[in-house]
Amino acid sequence: MKKTIATFLLALLPGLATAAGGGAHLEEVSVNIHDEAALQRGAKLFSNFCLSCHSVEFQRWRRTAEDLGLSQDQVEKNLIPGDDTVNDMMDNVMPAEQAANWFGTTPPDLSVVARSRSEDWLYSYLKGFYLDDSRPFGVNNTVFSNVGMPHALWELEGLKKPVYKTVTGEDGEEHKVRDGFEYVTEGSMTHSEYDRAARDIVTFLSYVGEPARLERPTLGVWVIGFLAVLLVFAYFMKREFWKDIH
Ligand code: HEC
Structure with missing residues (x-):
């Protein structure tokens, strides 16, 4: 009986992993939402590279300023696009209808994405864009196959293409499988700087998912x-x- 239960649980495991990560290997990240410098860097990157398409609907700029230790003036000058003030919500710049026309799908609100997808998934996603000619924006993603989002951070990361190796399958046939990536264009950041940028954005998104966590201690x-x-x-x-x- 015990064995049956164990087998059943083991059989379930890969299924769970697939549900969370689309079957792809997730890179682990450890974020600290009490690291104010990381939160500030993440907020800045988010405002520069993501907010044009994605909103963080449940968050008002004033709250972001207070929680991140920034003054109203700093936030209005450096983070908030257009004429919005700290009293506005962190809305995206692009009207949803137009976005849907361009991307075939509306860029989702990212208020709770760190919880719905997990921090590891987000980190892997931001690091997972690779060149793929068959896609409308020329890129695909290791954890979100056939994603409808362009690689928003390509200028920072650079562009990488997959390299393949040939393996012989159980059926005796040869198959091409992906075996890592190779950069074809370098970005403005080194690879470790880009890892940190990705981690900072995940830190920021993790914080906006549950701002009250900052107060709990x-x-x-x-x-x-x-x-x-x-x-x-x-x-x-x-x-x-x-x-x-x-
Ligand atoms: C040019 C518009 C655009 C920009 C800029 C952009 N995104 Fe996206 N994003 C999209 C679209 C469109 C989708 C929906 C993709 C789909 O469903 O295939 C998406 C999907 C996502 C998802 C998956 C959400 C989910 O759970 O399905 C995440 C996470 C995400 N974006 C994060 C980011 C981050 C972080 C940035 C900034 C570094 C960013 N995006 C910049 C358009 C954009």
Whole structure:
């Protein structure tokens, strides 16, 4: 019986991985949403390279400014496109209808994407664009096959093409399989700088998915303080109650 259950669970595992990552290998990333410098860099990259198409609907600029330790002026000058102010939501610049015409699909709102897709998936996605002539924008993606988004960060990362190797399958036939990538155009960043840029964007998206997480440690301190005070009271009350019984 145990064996049957184990087999069943094992059979389920690849299915779960496929559901999350489209079957492709995900690169692991570790992000720290309390790293203010990373959040600021991520917000800037997001505003420069993503906000033209994607909104972060649940977030007001004022909140971003406060949480990231930036002044209203800094945010309005450096992050907010057009005439919007800190009182506006982080809306995308492009009207949805026009975007749908251009891309065949509306660029989705990214408020909760770090939770719906996972941080590792997002990181792999931003690093996963590769040249593919058969696609409308000339690129495909390792974790999102036939993606309808251009490689928004290609100037930073550069462009890479897949390299293939030939393997002999179980059927005795030879197959071409992808075996890594090779850069054909270098970007303005080194590869490790690009990794950091991708991680910073994931950090920012992870934070906007749940801004309240930034507050929790402070809240925790208050809760523990409250419990400590309560404990002292409880102790004296207990002494008071049992005083006459002994
Ligand atoms: C030129 C418009 C455009 C820009 C700029 C752009 N995207 Fe996209 N993005 C799209 C479109 C269109 C899709 C939908 C793709 C599809 O469904 O095939 C998409 C999809 C995505 C998805 C997948 C969402 C999901 O769960 O399906 C993520 C994540 C994403 N974009 C992140 C980004 C980030 C981060 C940036 C900035 C570095 C960015 N995008 C810049 C147009 C854009």
